[in-house]
Amino acid sequence: MASRPDSGAVVRHALPDRLFHWLSAACVVVLLATAFLPILGVQFGWVTAHWVTRLVLAAAVVFHVVRVTVRFSFGQMWLGRADVADALDVVRAAVANRLPARRPGKYSVAQKLIHHAFAVAVLTTLVTGGLMLARIDTPWWQRNPYLLGDGTWGVVYVLHGLAALLLITMVMMHVYFALRPEKLKFTRAMIRGWITRQEFAEHHDPKRWQVDR
Numbered sequence: 001m002a003s004r005p006d007s008g009a010v011v012r013h014a015l016p017d018r019l020f021h022w023l024s025a026a027c028v029v030v031l032l033a034t035a036f037l038p039i040l041g042v043q044f045g046w047v048t049a050h051w052v053t054r055l056v057l058a059a060a061v062v063f064h065v066v067r068v069t070v071r072f073s074f075g076q077m078w079l080g081r082a083d084v085a086d087a088l089d090v091v092r093a094a095v096a097n098r099l100p101a102r103r104p105g106k107y108s109v110a111q112k113l114i115h116h117a118f119a120v121a122v123l124t125t126l127v128t129g130g131l132m133l134a135r136i137d138t139p140w141w142q143r144n145p146y147l148l149g150d151g152t153w154g155v156v157y158v159l160h161g162l163a164a165l166l167l168i169t170m171v172m173m174h175v176y177f178a179l180r181p182e183k184l185k186f187t188r189a190m191i192r193g194w195i196t197r198q199e200f201a202e203h204h205d206p207k208r209w210q211v212d213r
Contacts, residue, residue: 008197010211012106012189020064021190027057028122028167035164047136054129061126076106077116082208083109105208111186117170124163128156 030053034046068074086102087109093100134147148156178187185199
């Protein structure tokens with residue numbers, strides 16, 4: 001992993017985006033720990049830590065949505081025809097035991113898909129967790145377990161649990177790929193914000209990701 005950027009380093013992630021990523025990651029880890037450790041027999045006062053962390057994560061997600069809306073950067077994560085062509089090229093390359101011929105823009109198909117998967121899982125836990133807050137007492141409201149019917153509560157709990165299990169799987173996959181040697185440049189970029197000009201030229205199509213020269 002490069003120790004510092006050269007004079008032509010390419011900014012991949014601005015500081016607010018990196019702060020959002022690591023705050024969200026910390027929140028997800030705390031939420032998973034407070035949800036599953038008690039099931040495994042580790043007893044502690046987890047309820048307050050769980051719902052407070054949920055509020056912090058919700059605030060971070062709102063900040064992120066507002067930021068990308070103001071900056072009109074939703075398109076960076078959209079899946080289009082070029083991404084389909086990239087995916088087909090990756091499959092053909094794997095079958096032929098060669099490197100893919102196409103280079104992606106800022107984000108590859110795999111990176112976009114994992115982003116969307118995290119978005120679905122996190123938003124599902126936030127919405128269902130928000131409804132479940134009605135069942136506990138907080139400094140701002142008294143519990144109301146009758147807000148929804150029994151059948152509806154069952155659906156809420158099932159969706160919440162499935163999304164949590166999906167998050168565990170995706171977090172493990174995300175960490176695994178982030179630590180692979182060929183992916184360390186992306187991990188460094190999420191920590192320090194940049195990739196080198198050589199990494200940009202080798203792994204990205206400048207027509208699809210236009211950066212300042």
